[in-house]
Amino acid sequence: MYTKFSISLVLLALSVSLLARAQSAPQGGGDFSDNPQPRKLPREAILVKGAWWTASDSVTALPEGGRMANNVYANPYFGLAYTLSPDWTEKYTGPPPSDSGYYVLAQIRPAETFKGTSRGTILIAAQDLFFTLTPAGNTLELINNTKDNLNAEYKVEQPPTLVRIAKHSFVRFEYVSPVAELHWHVLATQIRCHMVQFVFTSRDTKLLESLIQEMNKMSLPEEAGPISGRGGDGVPVCIKDYASGENIMERVDPVFAERRFNPVPVRIIIDKEGNVKHVHFLSAFPDQAKAITDALFQWRFRPYLRDGKPVEVETGIMFGRAPRRPTSSAAEAVNE
Known part of the structure; x- marks a missing residue:
């Protein structure tokens, strides 16, 4: 019989994979036929030849260009800066964007110095509204679609609701896996025709609430909002x-x-x-x-x-x- 812990791990992995639909990394991979002296593969990496993101210049900011440094996730393209406590860190960077415009911007989890009794994860992601496969014109519609198509194994705890975070409008959506006793709290807004979402996952709802309250220290562009966020004011x-x-x-x-x-x-x-x-x-x-x-x-x-x-x-x-x-x-x- 599966334990609740093992079931929770499976559901967490499934949730992230369904959100991302990401592709593998297309570096020059394991085909040695045209490379008699291949380089040694780096540890904890899979190299596969294929499509990849690229840009015509290295100066213009890109959605995938955000970085975590000194406990701050900063993304120049979206004009946001998110400060976290020193007990949270990003160990691995996300995969490249999918061909339907989904980005895993950051995957944040407790550091080794974390002293809390409960643990959780923070996923920062974006969905390009130009290429989404979901019939939605803005972030609010996307989140409502997520609620309407939620797997039967999950239960809605709070339907999509407009809230104020860091003096900006967000849509908040919460659901739970009763079997794994895992909670997902989603906060989403729209910037430059992308849905930018923060997905907090844990068994401890008090931890989730404290993480969401820390979002009030975040800086965002003026345009950010679930049905606005269409550029302008210094950006195209x-x-x-x-x-x-x-x-x-x-x-x-x-x-x-x-x-x-x-x-x-x-x-x-x-x-x-x-x-x-x-x-x-x-x-x-x-x-x-x-x-x-x-x-x-x-x-x-x-x-x-x-x-x-x-x-x-x-x-x-x-x-x-x-x-x-x-x-x-x-x-x-x-x-x-």
Whole structure:
């Protein structure tokens, strides 16, 4: 018979895997046929050839560019800084973004110096609203969809509710696994057309509440909110599907040397004159990234006006075959 502890570990691992749907790391891996003197694999790492994130420059901030240092998780792209107590740390960095725009930004857990009687985890994640497979237009709709499709093995403790954290609006959602006696408290907001969520997991609800109260020390951009968070005020305005129709004045299609069938989600920033100034691939093979980047820098867009003045725009484009939303039967098979 399984113990409650072993069941809780299985459910926790399942919860994180279902949230992330992440891909493996595509470094030059274990195929030695073209590498007679391979390098020794690093410990605790699996190297696999495949698609990866990349960008046209190393200066522009990216969603996956956040770092934990001196007990502060800082993410320049989202304009947030989250201070934690010294008893919490990040041991491993998250996987690359998925081709549906899901990011594991940080996985935080108690450090060896932690003195509490109960333990827990903090997951900081983001979902790109341009590429999500869920039919939702903002963070509030995404969280409501999560509640409506919650696995039957979980029980809702608090339905999605608007709350104030760090002087900003968040949506709070809580659920529990009665079998494992594990609680999940989710706090989510929206920044630059991404759902940014903080997922606290523990058996101790008092610990979870204290962690959530510490979020009030967090700094966030003015735009943050469950139904707002669409850029502006020093960052590009984010507009879904701006790269379509009459907004495109000149277009050059990428020329690929090899035919592939993977989705290639791309975020671009368009400057005030309508030129592409930055290209960010969430997932692409190197040859795809080069061909698409060469083409996109030749595109010309109609400048976007706000209050009669041109502003920079950030939008998303899906090249290749878009990922499909799992069918109900497939989802049930995974849950089995």
